[in-house]
Every structure is written in structure tokens, then in C-alpha cells.
Amino acid sequence: MSDADGEGYLSRLADEMEAVQLQMGAELIGHARLMLGDRKTDARELRYLSNRLVEALQDALRIAESRGGRLPVPDESESDGPPSAAVRADGRGSVVYASWNGSTQTRAWQVLAGSSPDSLTVVVGHAPRSGFETAVTTTATGPYFQVRAVDASGRVLKESKVVRRPS
Known part of the structure; x- marks a missing residue:
């Protein structure tokens, strides 16, 4: 009964069950x-x-986790x-x-600064990622800066291009 390729009986059965659960969820949202919108709805209801x-x-989270676990995780060092x-x-x-x-593995940032693009040193060793864009305050004035994406284990994934702070 193994179904390693995702095309067998168990996969089809799981797909059908997931479709039913998602349809029931969609119908429940409409009912909700x-x-x-009805002011007569009481606390018990x-x-x-x-x-x-x-x-x-x-149910939806279980489906998402199950499907997500079957997807290959791209190596972010190879991302665009x-x-x-x-x-x-x-x-x-x-x-x-x-x-x-698109980064899913970045957990923190390192910030580098220096007086020239070739003389950058780490001025912020660990700034936790916060949403799509993380703002990191530093006493460094550069004027050249670079950031490094860091994963949960502290490994540097990739670094940005060097940017110059406007005068």
C-alpha cells in the first residue's frame, strides 16, 4: 500500500478527503x-x-502542513x-x-559598515528578522553598508550588494 510517488490509492483518497474538508470550510465561512451579519444571533450560536x-x-492547517512537507525546500543560496x-x-x-x-530561511540579519566598500566590518552581529523588511538601527555612519541573511543556526545564507548612505 506504499504511495511514495503520490499517485497511488492512498494519495487519491487523501486528496478526496482534503477536498471535502476544504469545501466544508468554505461553506462554513459563508454561514459565518x-x-x-444577523443581530439576532445569540452568544450560544x-x-x-x-x-x-x-x-x-x-483541518486547513493539517492539509497545508501535509502538502508543504511533501514539497522540496529550495536552497536559498541558489535563489534568484x-x-x-x-x-x-x-x-x-x-x-x-x-x-x-521569497526568503523562508532568513531568521536574522548582520549589518556591515565601513569607510570604503572594501573595508566593511560587522557593526550589528544579530538583528532578528521582522516581517518582509527589517529596520536595523546602528551608530555606524559608514558611509558604505551591506547586510547578510542568517539562518536559524547562525549560518550566513547570502549577502547584499554594498550600498552607500546618502549624505
């Missing part, structure tokens, strides 16, 4: 919208609805393009903006 929505969300960096003056220091479109 109607109930939430809303509690029941909330429990059903939680169940549907659990390097991380991006931008910088601006901020009082007596700088704010460096770091991002890497």
Missing part, C-alpha cells in the same frame, strides 16, 4: 458571514460557530538574486533596511 470555525481551521539593503542617516547613526524577497 451570514450569522455575524456564536460559540457553536466559533468551535466549528476552529475545527475547519485545524541577493538580499536587498538600503540605508538612511538617523541622527548620529544610520538605519539600515534589510529584505530578501
Whole structure:
């Protein structure tokens, strides 16, 4: 009954069950919208609805995790393009903006600065990633900056091009 290639009986059965769960979730969302728009809906009905929505969300997450676990994880060192960096003056220091479109492994950033593109040193060793773009404040004035994407184990994934801080 092995189904390693994803084309066998078990995969088809799982696909059918997932389709039913997702359809039920979509129907529940429609029902929820109607109930939430009706001022006559009481607390007991809303509690029941909330429990059903939680169940549907659990099903959707289980499906996403199952499907995601079957997808190959790309090596980010081979992804398109390097991380991006931008910088601006901020009082007596700088704010460096770091991002890497599509990165799923970046957990933190290192910021490098120097007086020339060839003399960069690490000025911020670990700045946790925060959303699509991370703003990192440093006392460094550069004027040259670069960022490095770092994974959960502290390994540098890739570095940006060197950018110059505007005067």
C-alpha cells in the first residue's frame, strides 16, 4: 500500500478527503458571514460557530502542513538574486533596511559598515528578522553598508550588494 510517488490509492483518497474538508470550510465561512451579519444571533450560536470555525481551521492547517512537507525546500543560496539593503542617516547613526524577497530561511540579519566598500566590518552581529523588511538601527555612519541573511543556526545564507548612505 506504499504511495511514495503520490499517485497511488492512498494519495487519491487523501486528496478526496482534503477536498471535502476544504469545501466544508468554505461553506462554513459563508454561514459565518451570514450569522455575524444577523443581530439576532445569540452568544450560544456564536460559540457553536466559533468551535466549528476552529475545527475547519485545524483541518486547513493539517492539509497545508501535509502538502508543504511533501514539497522540496529550495536552497536559498541558489535563489534568484541577493538580499536587498538600503540605508538612511538617523541622527548620529544610520538605519539600515534589510529584505530578501521569497526568503523562508532568513531568521536574522548582520549589518556591515565601513569607510570604503572594501573595508566593511560587522557593526550589528544579530538583528532578528521582522516581517518582509527589517529596520536595523546602528551608530555606524559608514558611509558604505551591506547586510547578510542568517539562518536559524547562525549560518550566513547570502549577502547584499554594498550600498552607500546618502549624505
